[in-house]
Amino acid sequence: MLELFLMMLCGLSSRVLAKDTEAKGRFSSPVLDVRDRQLVLEKNQTLQLNCRGRWELKWDFPSSVPKGYPGAHVEESRCGKQANHYCSRLTLSPVLAQHTGSYRCRYGDKRRKPTSIYVYITDSQRPFVKVQKEIPDVVYMKEGENLVFPCRVTNPHTTVSLVKFPGHKLGTDQRNIIWNSRQGFIIRSPTYFYIGLFYCETIINGITYTNKFLTHRPVNKIQDVYLNNTGLVQALQGEMLALNCTVTAEWNSRVSISWTYPGQANSTASISKRITKSKTNMVFYSVIAIPKLRKADRGVYTCHVTSGPAKRQANTSVIVYDQPFIRLKHRDGPVVRAYAGQKSFRLSPKLRAFPDPEVIWLKDGMVAAEQCSRYHVDGYSLVIRDVAEEDAGVYTMLTGIQKFGLYQNLTLSLVVNVKPRIGEKEAVAVQDLETVPKSSRQALRCTSHGIPPPQMTWLWLPCPPKGLSPARLA
Template identity: 60%
Template sequence: MMNLILICLLCGLYGVLAKDKEQKGKYSVPILDVKTRQLVLDINQTLLLNCRGRWELSWAFPSGLATDQVRVEKSRCGRTRQHYCSRLTVSRSQTQHTGQFRCRYEHKTQRQTFIYVFVTDSQQPFVDQGMNPHVLYMREKHPLIIPCRVTHPNVTTTLVKFPNHSLSPDHRNIIWNSKQGFTIRTPTFYYIGPFFCQTITDGVTHKSRIYFVHRPVSNIMDVYLNTSGSIEALKGDRLVVNCTATAELNTRVNITWDYPGKNSNGGSTSKRILKHQTHMLFYNILTIPKLQRSDRGLYTCRVTSGENTKQVKATVTVYDRPFIRLKPRHGSVMEVQAGQKSYRISLKLQAFPAPEVIWLKDGMVAAEQCSRYRMDGNSLIIRDVAEEDAGKYTVLVRIQEHGLYQNLTLTLVVNVSPQIGEKAVSLQDPGSVPRGSRQVLHCTSHGVPPPHIQWLWHPCPSKGLPAAPQA
């Protein structure tokens, strides 16, 4: 039994080693029939490449070479025909065919081998030529590549910033590669703008196409809606929400909406861009023509630029019909002390749409009766509270366009501290009165609620002793 287990383990180990050898063997990647890493052909010359591998093969070639300009022939090859072979033929090669040709496994494309082919023409030293400028984007902390590739490995070129400022390779920051172009390892703001490459062949100056280097800016300064964080509307109303983003000049942003009815295509968006001297304004307006109850919920405007994202949200509430809900906040009777600097008469009011609110005092418009009365939102403020402020206060709430009306009456009691009238009048000392005579003393008092009066008698003190008060 032990021998059987040992045999199985050895077989498994052999299988793993065999598979590993297969992965790392001669045909772990396809093999081309050329020994060099690059070829130089003359224009109109035929390119012929043969590739052999362990599995099915495919080719990748420069974008300037159309598929119908290439002929690919596949076959099984080797002594026992266990290998796969593929032949690529390009007749009448052109300068735009310059580039990398790759042979790779069809189902394992990361396993590949390549060769770079130059198709040279003394009258056309640059691969990419044309009148239309090509836009290149400069990214922060990334090298900038100006891809003015050439059709011969020995062509020397100069980088020119428009109109005529020449830059030569310094092998530190500006590096030239005939298969890639110029690489600026640490580009600065100087490299923003139009550039082209230039070379001289047989005394003739040749120029590449123009490359316009653009530095995208992605600084979103602010994002806001044209409404507060809460939106209320009636069923069937039209909802319009404008999301505005401010950003630095040269910034481009993408504005998207998330909202309950997005998947049902219930809304539409329109965009607008304005350029100011110091910043850009981007507008994205979301419109829902007829609101339904299913449209209530959270509405999110999301703004992205590069790796930066900002968003703003609003909650939409949809009511079936207009309404007024009105009730006292602290009961129907209120008390305040005369002399108080201010007093607020408030209530609990819920209504939609926003109603008209009018306060009456004893049946007349309060604000027209006294300058000490003023409205603050739906509340009535009384300044320097006085006794005459006591009375009936009625609030009228109406939504006239929908024919809705409600009112509520509250009673305000103003408490007044008791005062003795005689203390306000300076009386002369009545002096002495005859013993046994009848005297009448008066005490006049006022207050809210009515005060209680109590008389105290202070008898004359005995000689040298203070008198104790008696009732």
């Protein structure tokens, strides 16, 4: 008996669970009171849609129905046997041709799938949803995507032709050229043939209506981006700063240039732009100018360039000084050494200055470059080629910024080391051995030269025993 009761209880629970699952499955998306996927109404009629679901409901209208449209009303209520469902009624009256489009009923949670219906509002005097002005709309050809001429119609049975200016009518094969009353003409794998002026055309009661479109194939390849100052930019407070960002891109490119820089929020910077064309590309210029620099303007200036999905940038750093300056000191002390025979030697003290100073090098009080052709100034350094002993001396670096009356000098001594050498070809040559009397006094001379002065050491080689020649002894 107990087993029978448990089986009945389990069966009842299964039926309740199945019924609840069915209800959840049924209302996982809202349900409309119309089963058709589309409705066709006439202008000035009333559109009424009822939606039911398990949670609170919201409506999405076509973009052509403005927010706050006085003819749109939504009534919400609880419904169902136990009032555990939500119902929403949409009323739109009067409906107009431009209200043609998709109407969606959805839950507040956008992750859940909505339910939609497409509504046509027919109007014999307005076959196209959009009434176009004289200027054609621009449609974009993107690589790997369909080309769409969005000439939607207010009646699904309207016959529309696609025409390429000046009058070439294209047939719809429903393979490469597809007609869709809700979207317009869809071109699969568009080629360069579809660059130009096109229009959708229909004739109603002897009157021709058109929607015109100008196709544009955007090019997003940025070839190069560079600034007029690629290194460190140094300037004085109060001076003007101008940075030019130049962008080269392919023909038909549309490039956007923007700047990020220090003090951007409170900056007095002005930005000007210019475009030029050459035979091979487009050149875009953007110049940022700050009339009077402040300390807050120092930092990194970045030129950002975008063209569709393509992005490039270039930047430079700006230093702003309070006043001009010269800072000059020895690099390796006041005395430096070189070697005779060295191919080149550089005298290069540590110098920091702004603006760039004038530099003159003196050797022993005379202009170095005028004394010897082996001396030349490279930047701030003095370079000595083929170093010789006579290059030793006192060198003075004169620096000055005449505009601001700033001058500073630095003196250093150059010592040229010379390898020691013996003046005589050989102090004592073996082949020049002479016989001298025993116990006589003899003087041997050896002269040498070198910097620093060389140390001299004498070595004595004893005479060979009798019977041996000096050569055999050697």
